[in-house]
Amino acid sequence: MTELPARRLLLVHAHPDDESINNGATMARYAAEGARVTLVTCTLGERGEVIPPESRHLTGTALGEYRLRELTAAMSELGVDDFRLLGGPGRFRDSGMMGLADNDDPDCFWQADVDAAAGHLVEVIREVRPQVLVTYDDHGGYGHPDHIQAHRVAMRAVELAAESGHEIPKVYWNRVPRSVAEEAFARLERELPGLPFTKAAAIDDVPGVVDDARITTEIDGTAYAAAKAAAMRAHATQITVAEPYFALSNDLAQPVLTSEYYELVRGERAAGRETDLFAGIAGIVGAARTAGTASDGSGEAS
Ligand SMILES: [Zn+2]
DSSP: OOOSSSSSSEEEEEEETHHHHHHHHHHHHHTTTTEEEEEEEEEOOOOOOOOOOTTTTHHHHHHHHHHHHHHHHHHHHHHHHHHTTTTTTTSSOOOOOOOOOGGOOOOOOGSSOOHHHHHHHHHHHHOOOOOOEEEEEEETOOOOOOHHHHHHHHHHHHHHHHHTTOOOOEEEEEEEEEEHHHHHHHHHHHHGGGSSHHHHHHGGGSTEEEGGOOOOEEEEEEGGGHHHHHHHHHTTOOOOOTTTTOOTTTTTEEESSEEEEEEEEHHHOSSSSSSSSTTTOEEEEEEHHHHTTGGGGGGGGG
C-alpha cells in the first residue's frame, strides 16, 4: 500500500455538481497543498433537469453516464484525482425532488437502507483514513431527498467507522453565513440587469444558510475562484456560469461564493473562527509546513 498524505479530506455529496458549488474552492486548495482529497458522490443525478437544449435528449442512465464525464472534467479543474460513486457508478439512483413518485423507485437513493449504504462509505473511510469529513446538515441543506440521505449515510458511516476503530476527528456541515448571503444577494440585485439571467434566486434557495454565530470555519478560496468557476462550468448540463454568478435549471441567479463556510459538528474546534479544516488535529501542522504550504502564515486575521 502506498503511503497516504498527512492530511486527508473526505467529502460526501448527493449528485455530480454539488461538490463544485459547495466546496470547489476548498477542494482545489487542499489538493494544491498536497492533501488527499476524496469525493464520494452518492448518485449520478439521472433525474437532473438538463439546461442546454442540445443535451436535453439525455435522460436516465444516458444522462448519468454523461454527468460522470462532467464530474471527471470538474475534478480535473480542481486537481482532485480521487472521486468515486458510492457503491460504484449507478448503484444508487437519483431520487428526484421531494414528493415525486420517483422517490418510490426501489433503486433510488432515498429508498436505500442507510446502514447498507453507509457500509460502502465505511470501506472508503477505512482505505483513506480521513481526518476531516464534510457533508450536508440534516435537512440536506435544502430538503432534496438525496441530500438528506447523503447526510444520513455520511453521519451513520462516521459512527460505524468509529466503532470499527477509525474515528474521524472532525466532521463539518456545509454552511453559508446569513450576512455573507445577504451582502452577495444585494450586489446581485444591483448587477442583475447586466447578467444573462432573468431573475435572482432568494436567499432561502441557497442551501445551508444560517446565522453567522454558527459558522466555525471559513476557507478563503480567493486564490481558487477561477478553478471553482471552471469546475462548475464543467457541469454544463446543470449549471450556467456568468462569474461571479451562476444559475441552475430554474434560471435564478445566485452568487458563486469563493470563501466557503462550515459548521463543525463533531470534534474539537480550534480557537476563534478556524481558517483550516484540519486546525488542531494532532501532527498536522508540522506536516503542512514540510509540504511547503504558504497559507498557514495568514495567522489570526479572521
Ligand atoms: Zn444535488
